[in-house]
Amino acid sequence: MYKIPLFDLNYDENEIRAVTETISSKWISSGPKCRELEEKFSEALQISYACAVSNCTAALHLALCALGIGKGDEVIVPSLTFVATVNAVKYVGADPVFCDIVSPMDITIDETKFESLITPKTRAVIVMHYAGFACHMQKIMEIARKHHLYIVEDACHAPLSEYQGKKLGTLGDVGCFSFFSNKNISTGEGGMLVTDNPEIDKRVKLMRSHGMTAMSYERSKGHSASYDVAELGFNYRMDDIRASLGIVQLEKLAFDLKKRERIREWYLENLKELDGVWMPFADYHEFSSNYIMPVVLKNADHIRRDAVRELLQKQGIQTSVHYPAVHRFSVYQDLAHGELLNSEYVADCEITFPMYGKLEKSDVMFICNAFRQILEELQ
Numbered sequence: 001m002y003k004i005p006l007f008d009l010n011y012d013e014n015e016i017r018a019v020t021e022t023i024s025s026k027w028i029s030s031g032p033k034c035r036e037l038e039e040k041f042s043e044a045l046q047i048s049y050a051c052a053v054s055n056c057t058a059a060l061h062l063a064l065c066a067l068g069i070g071k072g073d074e075v076i077v078p079s080l081t082f083v084a085t086v087n088a089v090k091y092v093g094a095d096p097v098f099c100d101i102v103s104p105m106d107i108t109i110d111e112t113k114f115e116s117l118i119t120p121k122t123r124a125v126i127v128m129h130y131a132g133f134a135c136h137m138q139k140i141m142e143i144a145r146k147h148h149l150y151i152v153e154d155a156c157h158a159p160l161s162e163y164q165g166k167k168l169g170t171l172g173d174v175g176c177f178s179f180f181s182n183k184n185i186s187t188g189e190g191g192m193l194v195t196d197n198p199e200i201d202k203r204v205k206l207m208r209s210h211g212m213t214a215m216s217y218e219r220s221k222g223h224s225a226s227y228d229v230a231e232l233g234f235n236y237r238m239d240d241i242r243a244s245l246g247i248v249q250l251e252k253l254a255f256d257l258k259k260r261e262r263i264r265e266w267y268l269e270n271l272k273e274l275d276g277v278w279m280p281f282a283d284y285h286e287f288s289s290n291y292i293m294p295v296v297l298k299n300a301d302h303i304r305r306d307a308v309r310e311l312l313q314k315q316g317i318q319t320s321v322h323y324p325a326v327h328r329f330s331v332y333q334d335l336a337h338g339e340l341l342n343s344e345y346v347a348d349c350e351i352t353f354p355m356y357g358k359l360e361k362s363d364v365m366f367i368c369n370a371f372r373q374i375l376e377e378l379q
């Protein structure tokens with residue numbers, strides 16, 4: 001349908017073989033493949049513990065549960081994120097407090113506004129590393145430490161992305177990753193929670209499986225005949241079919257990210273000098289996973305942005321928007337918030353361009369030329 005889609009799966013016969021092997025093994029629910037993925041993921045991130053879960057929304061929910069956050073507590077969140085970041089706060093009965101982003105060039109939580117939002121009720125902040133570009137973690141960690149706040153990293157965009165020599169998702173108390181189809185690691189549905197804290201690891205592993213002290217795979221191996229239900233848990237398990245996909249995807253990830261890095265350079269070379277558009281993170285120097293390729297129109301509004309997207313679509317180029325601002329959704333409209341001007345501007349004027357390893361230089365040239373022409377015509 002589209003000449004150039006927004007995303008394409010990085011799948012080949014290896015994923016098919018891995019799934020076939022798992023099905024042939026007859027153990028398809030949470031078992032040895034989940035354990036293997038957890039080990040390989042924690043090793044890749046150089047962190048002590050990883051807990052495979054059904055999706056990142058579950059990971060975020062478990063993270064807040066394990067940190068003991070609940071009713072009466074406040075959690076600071078960005079509004080320019082996927083709604084799940086904020087929903088997780090509501091799941092535990094706590095109140096989200098929206099923090100603006102820095103600017104259209106830096107679409108991450110504004111560390112200079114963060115501290116002024118802290119009240120005696122604030123217990124945690126959830127940072128979201130947009131497209132794999134790190135939030136201003138040094139300052140955020142400093143403020144969090146001063147006010148005894150937990151840091152949860154929504155690192156859904158950021159597997160293997162780095163910040164001052166560490167992997168994103170390993171800087172705060174808990175890191176949460178998504179393996180949804182269009183993420184850097186694709187398993188259909190899936191997620192991972194990482195931590196260096198053994199107590200948190202123990203608690204989330206209990207809570208992802210009904211609060212049961214032993215999972216069926218362990219019981220089938222005779223490690224324990226019975227189990228207790230130690231606390232109220234959920235069914236947030238991953239299954240081994242998806243875990244076997246995740247193992248193959250993780251093996252391919254570093255190479256895929258190299259390709260994405262080059263693709264981003266092609267976009268920047270073509271669009272950086274263009275009037276009328278900001279290229280977020282253009283001067284960023286850490287390693288990023290480049291989950292998505294955002295641009296932000298200057299002097300625009302959502303009507304102009306949608307017109308540009310429509311003209312791109314007419315040329316066969318699929319685009320998206322990351323994200324509609326969460327505080328404007330009906331379900332969050334009653335929640336009081338301060339000014340979120342940058343979040344609102346970017347929500348109205350951002351366009352996400354195609355980004356995936358299979359993109360050729362000629363594809364990027366085609367997109368950039370089409371975009372340049374559209375901006376000129378709309379003058």
Ligand SMILES: *Cc1c(COP(=O)(O)O)cnc(C)c1O
Binds near residue numbers: 054084154157178190
């Ligand atoms: C994808 C995504 C989520 C949700 O992940 P699921 O695995 O689909 O639950 C949460 N936050 C961000 C920033 C995401 O991109």
